[in-house]
Amino acid sequence: MxxxxxxxxxxxxxxxxxxxxxxxxxxxxxxxxxxxxxxxxxxxxxxxxxxxxxxxxxxxxxxxxxxxxxxxxxxxxxxxxxxxxxxxxxxxxxxxxxxxxxxxxxxxxxxxxxxxxTQYCGACGSPMKFHTTISKRCTCCGKEVWPSLAIAIIVLISHNDEVLLVQSRKFKGNYYGLVSGFVETGENLEQCVIREVLEETSLEIDHLQYVGSQAWPFPSALMAAFRAQYVRGNLNLQYSELSKGGWFKWNNLPDLPKEDSIARKMIDKWVHEQRGL
Ligand SMILES: [Zn+2]
Missing domain, CATH: 3.90.79.20 (Nucleoside Triphosphate Pyrophosphohydrolase)
Incomplete structure (x- = not known):
């Protein structure tokens, strides 16, 4: 070469x-x-x-x-x-x-x-050309595009010494994770957390606390992580999204997500806190 x-x-x-x-x-x-x-x-x-x-x-x-x-x-x-x-x-x-x-x-x-x-313009269909290293401009109408992220939330819900763990139908493997979902247009992160939890579990939560975020390049998302506390409601899973789920004590957990995920980091931290109580 x-x-x-x-x-x-x-x-x-x-x-x-x-x-x-x-x-x-x-x-x-x-x-x-x-x-x-x-x-x-x-x-x-x-x-x-x-x-x-x-x-x-x-x-x-x-x-x-x-x-x-x-x-x-x-x-x-x-x-x-x-x-x-x-x-x-x-x-x-x-x-x-x-x-x-x-x-x-x-x-x-x-x-x-x-x-x-983004090879072609979404407005007029003409070829796009790089304008900067992270932006393109349409060769005909001038429309500019940048890499876009899908914003998602993930939330650890606890109730006394138990945590809510669910299995998404999208999981590849028999492990349990946390409730998550994508932010909808017009929503802020907190509204999204409350809506997703209600939709997927029928539970009401409060004491939302932002924990951190994680780039999730599969293929292009940003995950915002929260903790919350259970308030009321009976667990009723949305089976179109979740295959199973339940409340688990900190010392009797099922298989969990891999260590690279913010879900696992949050669960590990919660377990560590519970162990110290
Ligand atoms: Zn165009």
Whole structure:
């Protein structure tokens, strides 16, 4: 492969070739290419050349810097990883990558997803052209678009020494998580939490407390996390959304979401508090 043949779009400087060693966040659909080291560890490939063939139409996106090294994202079509590399599901890469790389991989996936889905203007149908690294402008009517996030809430509801855990029909696995849902137009986060809990469980809650948020790049969401306390109502699950659920004591919990999720962090923190009481 020729050195420095890649063209990376930089809004400030125009098109410029990559001249330095980059971290390559290479995706094939939802899987990320990782290099397998001699000690069988996985890492993000690094070098002035991509470890796979990048076609001229595979746009390379600058997305971040780590220690003065550009992090670039590119989507490729290929069936097998080259020797010494492996395609890894993005979410599972949490278990093998340092968090900073996992986090950038999530951003890379979101940018690639957005680029793929905004090739044409939603208003007039003309081709869109990059205006900055994270915005595009219609070549005909001038409409601008940026990566958009779906905003979701997730809530841990407790009642004395019990927590409400539910199993969404979307879960891949027999574990229990927390009530969650997407914010609707015209709603604020708190209204969304109260509505989702009422819709999915028939329970009323109060003492809403914002806990934190988490980027959720599957494919592009932002999760806002809350805690709340049960007030009244009998648990009555919305079976179109949830397959099962119930109140669980802190020392008798079912299988829980993975450690990368804010749901798991909230449950672990609540258990820790209960244990100390
Ligand atoms: Zn247009």
């Amino acid at each position: 020729l050195k420095n043949k890649y063209v990376i779009y930089d809004a400030a400087d125009g098109f410029k070739p990559s001249t330095a060693s980059c971290y390559w966040f290479i995706f094939c659909q939802d899987e990320i290419l990782l290099k397998v080291t001699d000690s069988c560890q996985c890492e993000i490939p690094k070098g002035s050349d991509a470890p796979v063939n990048v076609e001229p139409w595979n746009r390379i996106h600058p997305i971040a810097k780590i220690e003065n090294h550009d992090c670039v994202a590119v989507s490729v079509d290929m069936s097998d990883a080259p020797e010494g590399y492996v395609f890894y599901p993005l979410r599972q890469s949490f278990n093998v990558l340092p968090y900073v790389f996992y986090s950038i991989a999530g951003k890379a996936r979101e940018i690639l997803y957005w680029d793929k889905n």
